[in-house]
Amino acid sequence: MYGLPQAAYLSNKHLVAHLATQGYNQDPNVPCLFSHISNGIRFTLIVDDFGVKYNSITDLHHLISAIHSGGWKCKVDLDGAKYVGVSCSWDYVHNTLDTTMPHCVSKGLARFAPGITLKGAPSPAVYVPPKFGEKIQYETVDNSPPATAAETLWVQQVNGYFLYYARVQNSLILPACNDISATQAKPTARTVAATWRLLNYLAAHPDHTVRYTGCDMILKVQSDASYQSRPGSISIAGGWHYCGNLSDDILNGTLHSISCRIPTVCGAVSEAEYAALYINGTAAAWERTVLAGLGYPQPPTIIITDNECAEGIANNRLTAKKSKAIAMRYHWIRDRIRLGEFLVKWLPGKLNYADFFTKHLPVYQFEQYDSIY
Secondary structure, X not given: OOOOOOHHHHHHHHHHHHHHHOOEEEOXXXXXXXXXXXXXXXXXXXXXXXXXXXXXXXXXXXXXXXXXXXXXOOOOOOOOOEEOXXXXXXXXXXXXXXXXXXXXXXXXXXXXXXXXXXXXXXXXXXXXXXXXXXXXXXXXXXXXXXXOHHHHHHHHHHHHHHHHHHHHXXXXXXXXXXXXXXXXXXXXXXXHHHHHHHHHHHHHOOOOOEEEEOOOXXXXXXXXXXXXXXXXXXXXXXXXXXXXXXXXXXXXXXXEEEEEXXXXXXXXXXXXXXHHHHHHHHHHHHHHHHHHHOOOOOOOEEEEEOOHHHHXXXXXXXXXXXXXXXXXXXXXXXXXXXXXOEEEEEOOHHHOHHHHHHOOOOHHHHHHHOOOO
């Protein structure tokens, strides 16, 4: 019935039951992921969009016939040019996929800065250099006046809109959105200025493209942390997740990026890095489940960290006195290493690309990451 609140749920329930009679079963561990019992076809169902992976056009026609036989109508786009709002450009010669979200930025700017000519900015956030030479690096303090009620609503709407864009398409703005999120409940003049900086950057860089290259679909994770870099002694965890090859390491398009606050006050840099391993590990555990459901079972996933102490604690070969105070939840990563799901390895900081997601960088460093994410 049109307008019935339960209509979408009932329709989905009916469709799932009907597809099961045709051999298409929903994965027990990954909702909205379906596979056929024999022909190998897999597809995802998000609202009313099917994203289909098939090897034979005959198999695809079998799925289309199964949908029609249940009384549904559907349109077929064999080019796969758009899915859940993301435009996809497939190159089967060079084995690449380019994704974009055209008009997303322009619509957002027209909504949140109507009639305003934005000057543009080379990066989405202002870099504040540390005070080198001082023995004590004091925590950041925001003493700017509070924002008005109208400015508060505006900041929250802007960040909510572009945070989705950051997570789906342009992870370059994720640290800036995360920074704004930390104070958007009670924003200040500094928060408003940071929001305008983000809009100026997006005005100068409206179309971000992510390129994915065909690979062995092996999950790779890089983890990093920024120690007590936010007001209230808050530390930030960063992570970069992508798929690569088993034998070599190609820097592929972003599968998932993390830039979030660590929910506990860490007593040392090593504890912050160890907490970041936990946060990235929990995200990677779900990604391993999804990849297995897609037909790509994973070997032990390597997580890279640039902190030798955190790596030693995770691999249970180092027990420092201060590690006794680490929150119990973070030892989850040590247990998963024992189970053979993860391998935590150390690499120097200059090779750890997750550092990007933990702090704001000067423009020249930010531009170096532009071609990676």
